[in-house]
Amino acid sequence: MLLTKKSEYALLSLISIAKSNEPKNVDELSRELNISKSFLAKIMQNLAKQNLVISHRGVNGGFALNKSWENITILEIVVAAEEKTPSVFECSPSADNCPNQVAMLCTIWPLLNNLQLKINDFLEKLTLKDIA
Numbered sequence: 001m002l003l004t005k006k007s008e009y010a011l012l013s014l015i016s017i018a019k020s021n022e023p024k025n026v027d028e029l030s031r032e033l034n035i036s037k038s039f040l041a042k043i044m045q046n047l048a049k050q051n052l053v054i055s056h057r058g059v060n061g062g063f064a065l066n067k068s069w070e071n072i073t074i075l076e077i078v079v080a081a082e083e084k085t086p087s088v089f090e091c092s093p094s095a096d097n098c099p100n101q102v103a104m105l106c107t108i109w110p111l112l113n114n115l116q117l118k119i120n121d122f123l124e125k126l127t128l129k130d131i132a
Contacts, residue, residue, distance in 0.1 A: 029044075047080050074131065
C-alpha cells in the first residue's frame with residue numbers, strides 16, 4: 001500500500017510543525033492530532049534520521065523543519081516515514097527483481113511499472129507547502 005498511517009501521520013505532523021513559529025514536541029503533536037504518542041515518536045525519529053526535521057532539546061524543545069516546506073517533497077516524507085520507497089504494487093521497478101520471478105512472462109508488469117513511475121514523479125513534484 002502506498003500511503004499507510006505512518007505516511008498520513010508524518011504529513012499531518014509536518015504541516016502542523018510548518019505552520020508553527022516554535023518547535024513542537026511529540027506530546028503537543030500527539031494531543032493536537034489525536035495520534036498515539038509512542039507511534040508518533042517513532043515516525044518523528046524516522047523524519048529526523050532523514051534530516052526532514054531537526055530536534056531541539058530542552059524546556060521549549062521539540063521538532064522544527066530542517067528546510068523550508070517548499071523544498072520538502074511528499075515523496076521524501078513518505079520514504080522517510082515508511083522507511084522504504086513507496087510501492088502501489090508488489091512489482092519491482094526492475095524485471096530482474098520480480099518478487100514472483102516471472103517478469104519476462106508478465107504482461108502487466110510494464111503497465112504497473114509505468115504507473116509507479118508516474119506516481120513517484122507526481123509525489124516528487126508535490127511539496128509540503130502544496131498540501132498545506
